[in-house]
Amino acid sequence: MSRYWSPQVHQLSPYIPGEQPRIPNLIKLNTNESPYGPSPRVMEAIQAANNETLRLYPDPQATALKAALAQYAGLSAEEVFVGNGSDEVLALAFQAFFQGRTEPLLFPEITYSFYPVYCQLYQVAYKMLPLRTDFTLPLTDYQQPNGGIIFPNPNAPTGIAVSLAEISRLLEHNQDSVVIVDEAYVDFGTESAASLIQRFPNLLVTQTFSKSWALAGLRVGFALGHPDLIEALNRVKDSFNSYPLDRLALVGAQAALEDLPYYQALNQKIIASREQLSQDLTALGFEVLPSKANFVFARHPHHSAADLADQLRQNAILVRHFKHPKIDQFLRITLGNEEQNQKLIKTLAHLVTTDR
Template sequence: MSRFWSQVVRDLTPYVPGEQPKIANLIKLNTNENPYPPSPRVLAAIRGELGDDAARLRLYPDPNADLLKAAVARRHGVTAQQVFVGNGSDEVLAHAFQALLKHDAPILFPDITYSFYPVYCGLYGVAYRTVPLTADFSIDPADYCGQANGGIIFPNPNAPTGRLLALDAIERILAANPDSVVVVDEAYVDFGGDTAIGLVARYDNLLVIHTLSKSRALAGLRVGFAVGHPALIEALERVKNSFNSYPLDRLAIVGAVAALEDEAHFADCCARVVASRERLVGELAGLGFDVLPSAANFIFARHPQRDAAELAGALRDRNIIVRHFKLPRIDQHLRITVGTDDECRALSDALREILA
C-alpha cells in the first residue's frame, strides 16, 4: 500500500484471473479456453490485414469497428445500431456497469456467479445485493421478480456452475422488471443454450453480452460484443468514447469478422466440445463425482469423500491444472474446463489413480 493510492484503490478487492502457469507438458483445464484452434480464416484475414510490410499498423484502427458490428448484426439478425463491440466481454461488461447499472437502487446478481461482478461494483461505486442460488445451484426467476432494483445481471449458462436458465425464464425476469436493465452474460451459451438476442426486439431493457474467447477460440485477440436496444448501445458508446476510442486493434477486428463468418468451423468446434463434455461427465460420475448439469465448456464437480483442494493439488502434481474456488457453498467443487479427448482421458486416468 502506498500513500499515493486513492481511496478507491485502497478499498478494491481485485478480480483474480485463472492461473497461467509456465509448466512444461501442462494440461491446462482451469480457464475455460477452447481446446481447438480458431478458424483458419482468422489467420488468413490477419495476414491480409498486415500485407507485405505491415505498413497498415502505423494507422489507427476504425474507432467504430464498423466491419465487425456489421458481421455481428448479420450473424444475429439485428441492425448495426444494436451492436456494441469492445476489448473482450470483460470490457463490455465494465462499460455496462458504469453506463447502465449505476443507479440509486442496488443491482441484483447471484451469490455464486462470475466473480468480476462485485469487483466492478467496487470500482464504479455500484451498490449490489446477491440473490442465493437454489439448493441445486440454479437460478430461480421468481427471486428476481417484484423487487425494486437498479438492474439485474447474470451469466447464462451461469459461471462457475454451468447451469442454464431457459429463455422463458429469462423473459419472465424481463417482463417483471420493465424499468430495470437486465444484462445476460452469454459467454458460454454456444455450448448448449439458446441466445437471448432474439428477445431484444421485444424488450428495450435487455442487453446480451457475448465473447469470442470461448466458442470462437479467440481468447488471445480479446473481442467481445453486446446486443441491445439502440438507446442502451448509445450509453455504452458514450462511456467507451470517454475512456478509449480505439479498444479493438486492426488485427482483432478482421480476425473476429473472419471467425464469425466461418459457421461450419464454429459448429464443428462446439459439437466436439459438447461431445467431449458428455463423455467426461460420464467418466467422473463413474468415479463417484457429483457433477452439475452443464451447458458450458466446463463442468462443476465434487467428490463426496475427497477434499476438493487436495484433489486439485494432487492433479497439479501430475501437471493437470483445474480451478478451485475457496468460497462459501462451493469450496468442495472443482471447475474443470473441457479439453481435447486426450486431455480429458488424462484427467480421468489421473483422478482414478488419485482416488485409488
C-alpha cells in the first residue's frame, strides 16, 4: 500500500498464473503447455533472424502475420487482430467493448479466473452465472440484459465444450452486446465459432499459439471478428503499445502457420493421449469430466484433491489445484507426453490404493 498508488490499484487482486519452478526432472502438468515442441520450422525462422532484424522495430501492424492468420481462418486481414498472448488480446477487448457499460458483463462462475481480474482493472461490472451440476455451461441462461458475454469454449478448468448450435442460438438472441468466445483450447476437438463471424458482427473469437501450437514461450494470441470490432481493438492497442509482438515472435508464429500438417498431427496426438489418460484415471476410481482440452479435470471420491496435489508434488509431478469451493475436489492435469502420463498414473495408483 502506498499513497502514490492510483485509487484502483489498492483494489486489485492480480491473477496468479501456474508456477514455473526450476525443479530438475520435474513432470510439469500444471500450466497446459504442449508436451511436445512446435514445428521445427519455428526454430529455423528464429535462427534466420540477424542483428539487422534485432535493431529495427517490428512492423506495428504485424501485416505478414495477420495475412497468414487470415488465410488460416478463411477470413480477411481486416478481421484479424494479434497480441502478446491471448491474455493481452482479452485485456484489450475488455477495454474496447466492456468498459463503461451500464449492464453487467456475464461469464460463468467456474471459468478462466483472469476474467474477474480484468473487470477489476477496468472497473467493469460483472455477474457470474453458475454451471449446471454436471459442470456443463447453460448458455440459455445468458439471454438476459448484459453489457457483454464472455466464456471459454471448451470451458476451463472443466474442459467441457458447448456446441456451435448453442453458441449460434445465443448470438441470435443477443445482438446488442459483444460476445467473446475464448477458444484457447478449441483445437483439441471443439468446433470454432469463427464460422459464425460473417453472420454476427458482435462475435469476437480469441485463440492462442500457447497451447495447440506449442509456443507458450513466444507470447502470441489473436482475435477474429467483424472489422468494426477489430478496429476497436486496434484503437486501444495503438493507444497502449505500438509493438507488443517482437520480431522473433512474429516470424515464429508465421512459420508455425506454414506447417499445418505438423500442428494437426500434434493435436491428434494430444487428443489420443487424453482419451487414454481419462480411461486410466477412471480405472483408478477417478471421476473425469469429458474434456475437449489438452488437460483433464478429475476428482476421486475418497481422496482430497489438495492432498493428492501435494503428494504428487513430493514425487516431482506438478498439477493444478484450485481453491474455489465448487471445484476444490478436482485436479486439473495437463496432458504430458506418454512417458509422463504413465508416470502420473503409476504414482496416482500408488497414492489412491495405499493412502486411504
